Each structure stands twice: as structure tokens, then as C-alpha cells.
Amino acid sequence: MKKIKLKRLVLTFFLLPSLLLAQHTIKGVFSPAEDYNVVLLYKSMPTVSNYIASSEIKEDGSFQFQLDSTMTKGIYKIVYAIPQEDYNFDVIYNAKEDVELTFNAETGVTFQKSFENRLLASYTNSMAMVTQAIANYYSQQNKDTIALKAIFKTQKETQENFEKTAKGSIVFQFIKANKPYIPKKYVDFKTYVKQLKDHYFDYIDFNNKILQSSSFLEEKMLNYVFGMFSKTKDEINNYKDNIDVFCTVLKPTPLEVKRILLVDLWQQMVDLNKEAVANYLAETYLMDIAVALNDQHLLNGLMVYKDTSVGNEAPDFSFEMTKEGKKTIKRLSELSEYKNYVVVFWSTTCSYCLDEIPRLQAFAKTLEKGLVKVIAIAIEDEDIKWKTLKLNYPEFIHIYGKGKWDNEIGNSYGVTATPTYFILDKDKKIISKPEDVEALKAWFTKDL
Structure with missing residues (x-):
């Protein structure tokens, strides 16, 4: 009897490390499979991403990451091509469940398994449908005020229901931060657009480390700067005004986070050949941040771009x-x-x-x-x-x-x-x- 008990004890002892090492998986399928070779997994932090592992993509497009007990909950990034900063997507990992997904460059990522990731996708789709209903109402110049109030009521209830469902989970941070401005009564289109712009950042906490670790803040920034336009101003001044508003909201945020967001916005303007806007962003905000962080590389890059912008004398040699x-x-x-x-x-x-x-x-x-x-x-x-x-x-x-x-x-x-x-x-x-x-x-x- 003692020998039997000892064997069971030894068996349990040797099984314990494997239980600790094999907790959950992130796996999926990329298509078309022949377009991909390998995927990389990173744990995303507010100012840096730490490499975790790589996985070869098999002939059927499948890949898998085995996560042990040391993998803490948070935001992870799956990188599938280079440059890495352009070809990646976020995955919420709560250390309680497996994550299963499919990815296609045309349709993006779809989650088959994972409560949190599926909930966020469902929330995004549901709110998009309500937003489309609002757009349709105004575009048709509908005069039925009761119908618009009903849409706003649906929007409010949808937001509340998802917040309630997500309570206590990581995804709650995203749903709460994405809460739209919802008028309490009928407003005309011009008023509605102005209110949306005025209240765009009401529920976003730029000091939230979960949001900082994801692409959420970057997406909200770009949507605001490129999406909120006034017909009374030209394109350049619209961009400048939107940048001013965003940077005002960003004031309490750590310099390192500001740097990441504003460098990305600056690069977007550079890629679009918006030199006047890129240089305005650099001279008004980014250069000061570079100096404060003693980031000579960034400061030099901003100055070189400014010096080689159209209208300046070419560097002599x-x-x-x-x-x-x-x-x-x-x-x-x-x-x-x-x-x-x-x-x-x-x-x-x-x-x-x-x-x-x-x-x-x-x-x-x-x-x-x-x-x-x-x-x-x-x-x-x-x-x-x-x-x-x-x-x-x-x-x-x-x-x-x-x-x-x-x-x-x-x-x-x-x-x-x-x-x-x-x-x-x-x-x-x-x-x-x-x-x-x-x-x-x-x-x-x-x-x-």
C-alpha cells in the first residue's frame, strides 16, 4: 500500500511542472497560407513590446503559441509581416481561457474562441450598426424626431448592456473608453456633429495602461485628427486645429506615451506628404518632447525633415x-x-x-x-x-x-x-x- 501511494506521489510531482508550463494557447489559421511563413508573439506594454515566441505557419495556415503560467494577462500582439509596426493585431489574453482565431488580410482577424475578444468584436459590430442608423437618418433628412430619439435610446442601451456584460474583465476598459456621446433629445445634424467633436475624448483615460498597451489610443487619435473637419477651414488648418485639441487632452499623459502617439501621427503626415502639418506638429509639440526625453535621434530626424521640406534651401555639400x-x-x-x-x-x-x-x-x-x-x-x-x-x-x-x-x-x-x-x-x-x-x-x- 505504501509503495502504491509513493508511486502516485511521484507521478503527481512530475506532472506538476507540466501543469505549470502548459496553461493556455493562442492558436489560429492564416489564409491564404502561402502568403505567410511565421508569426511572432509579443507582450505589449505602454512603451515597449517584449518578445515572447515565434511560430511557423504550417501548410494549412495554422499556428499555435503555448502559454505557460508566467504569461500574465494583458494585451498581446501577433506580428505576421514586416515592418512589424504595420503588420500586427492585438489579442486580449486574460490568463483564464484559450484564444482561437482566423486571419485574412482582406477581412482582418475573427475570433472563434475567447470570451473577451469575441465580446469586443460583438460590441464593435453592434455599435457600428447603430452609428450607421444615425448616419442614414441624417442623410435622408428625416424629420421624424421620435425615430431619432429611438435610435439614440438603442445606442444608450447597447452601450450599457455591453458594459454590464464586460464588467470585471479586460475588455471592459475598451468598451468604457469607446462610449460615444449620446444626445438626450433631438438635435439637428450640424449640432450633432459639433457635439460629437466636443465630447470625442470624454471617456478615454490616456493614463490607462491597458489602453496604452493596445492600438486603441492610436486609432482614436487618427480617427479624430483625420475625421473631424470643419467646412469653414482648409485642410491644413483643420489638421492643425485637431492636433491642438488632441495634444491638449494628452497633457496629463506621460512623455513616453505622448512620444509614441505623436511620432506615429507625424509619420502619417509625412507619408501623406502633408509637410506643413508634419512640421507644425514637430515644432509645436514633438521637438519639446524630444528635448525633455533627451531623445537626440528623434530631434535630429524632425529637424532634418523640416530642413528638407519643399520651399527650403537644399542642404549644401x-x-x-x-x-x-x-x-x-x-x-x-x-x-x-x-x-x-x-x-x-x-x-x-x-x-x-x-x-x-x-x-x-x-x-x-x-x-x-x-x-x-x-x-x-x-x-x-x-x-x-x-x-x-x-x-x-x-x-x-x-x-x-x-x-x-x-x-x-x-x-x-x-x-x-x-x-x-x-x-x-x-x-x-x-x-x-x-x-x-x-x-x-x-x-x-x-x-x-
Whole structure:
């Protein structure tokens, strides 16, 4: 009898570690499977994401993460492509249940298993339906005030019911923060829109660590800045006003969190070529944050972008030229023979460059003499291939940019990809920054 008891005790002892190690899973299926290779799992915190594990995506698109007892509840991110900051989605993990999902780039993520994630999805869909009903009412110029009051009543009850269901869970933080402004009586469309804008941030706690760890605050910020427009102001001033309102709401928030949100907003404006707005955001808010955090990298990036914005004088640099067998040192600012100058940063290891540079050359040859001079700056790790390829473009001024991404000229122009184009006027002011050679050709064609 004692031996039997001892065996059971030993068995339990060896089973205990496995019970501690194997608690819950996050698993799912990506489709189409052939588009994905691996997924990464991160535990998301307010200012940083900690790597947890990776999982290969099988031929059927399935993946699985096994979570042990050390995995605490909170917000986790699943990353499925690069750049990681663009290709990921949030998962709520409460350390009490498994999570099962499917993902498709067209339709997004759908949760098959997980009370909290499914509840949030249900809430989002339900509130979207009510919001659509309100939009339909106003768009049809409906005069039935009772009908509108009924919609607002449904909206209020829907919000309350979901809050009640979510009470005590992580998802409650999101449902509460997303609570919309709901008028207590009939209001016309103009009044309703103004009230929505005035009360947009009423229920959002920017110091809530769960919200800070998720993409929620970023989404609310972008929806406000890009979605709340006044017809009495132009686009640029609308953006500036919305940024001012958002930054006022953001005042009590820790600097590190402010930095994350506002850098993301700044990058959105940069990507949309809204230079005036990006520079306004930088000069009014972000530079002060960078100084306060002693973030020299951010401060330098903001200043370089400002200095290379359209309308500013292009950063000057020197280069070697050979004329009639004699080598001389010239500066960009000293050039004066052409109406325009195209500064192109390229690389012999860049496939896009090897496609576009010949097209740039062919186009330049079609322009009248004295109109354009191309200054081709090759940012390279070594010059062997460049020395050969540059001979194909004798019309260009060629500069070897030693150090690749650490090249002084490239850094002064904020170059992070090749090819990158700048069009300068005769005074070396930046007048356009076309995305590719086709945009460059279109600019000159339009100008001519």
C-alpha cells in the first residue's frame, strides 16, 4: 500500500511542472497560407513590446503559441509581416481561457474562441450598426424626431448592456473608453456633429495602461485628427486645429506615451506628404518632447525633415568634378548653369534603382539643353560596382556616398530608402520631392 501511494506521489510531482508550463494557447489559421511563413508573439506594454515566441505557419495556415503560467494577462500582439509596426493585431489574453482565431488580410482577424475578444468584436459590430442608423437618418433628412430619439435610446442601451456584460474583465476598459456621446433629445445634424467633436475624448483615460498597451489610443487619435473637419477651414488648418485639441487632452499623459502617439501621427503626415502639418506638429509639440526625453535621434530626424521640406534651401555639400582632365572641388550651392537640378540618391544594390536610373537618363535626354542636371549620389558599402555602372550615365554628376546609410550627405537629406529624388530650382531651393521617376517625369511635364 505504501509503495502504491509513493508511486502516485511521484507521478503527481512530475506532472506538476507540466501543469505549470502548459496553461493556455493562442492558436489560429492564416489564409491564404502561402502568403505567410511565421508569426511572432509579443507582450505589449505602454512603451515597449517584449518578445515572447515565434511560430511557423504550417501548410494549412495554422499556428499555435503555448502559454505557460508566467504569461500574465494583458494585451498581446501577433506580428505576421514586416515592418512589424504595420503588420500586427492585438489579442486580449486574460490568463483564464484559450484564444482561437482566423486571419485574412482582406477581412482582418475573427475570433472563434475567447470570451473577451469575441465580446469586443460583438460590441464593435453592434455599435457600428447603430452609428450607421444615425448616419442614414441624417442623410435622408428625416424629420421624424421620435425615430431619432429611438435610435439614440438603442445606442444608450447597447452601450450599457455591453458594459454590464464586460464588467470585471479586460475588455471592459475598451468598451468604457469607446462610449460615444449620446444626445438626450433631438438635435439637428450640424449640432450633432459639433457635439460629437466636443465630447470625442470624454471617456478615454490616456493614463490607462491597458489602453496604452493596445492600438486603441492610436486609432482614436487618427480617427479624430483625420475625421473631424470643419467646412469653414482648409485642410491644413483643420489638421492643425485637431492636433491642438488632441495634444491638449494628452497633457496629463506621460512623455513616453505622448512620444509614441505623436511620432506615429507625424509619420502619417509625412507619408501623406502633408509637410506643413508634419512640421507644425514637430515644432509645436514633438521637438519639446524630444528635448525633455533627451531623445537626440528623434530631434535630429524632425529637424532634418523640416530642413528638407519643399520651399527650403537644399542642404549644401561638396563633391569632386573632373573637367578637361583637371579635378576640382565644387559645392552644390556654386552650380548655376541649369534651371533645375535633380538630386537622386541611389545604390547599385537596389533593384528599383537599376530600373529607374536608366529611365531617368532617357527622360533627361528629351529635355531642352540647360533645363536639368542630374546629380546622382550613390550610397554604397563599396565602390567597385559603382565605378563601372556610373560610366553608363556620363551626363550625370556622380558622387560616391561612402558608408551607405551612414553617409553624411544622405543623412543631411534624411534618406532612408533608394531611390530618393529631390528637384531643386536654380537657387537650390527644394521645389518637389517626387516618389519615383514617373512622378518626376509628370512634374516636369506639368511644369513645362
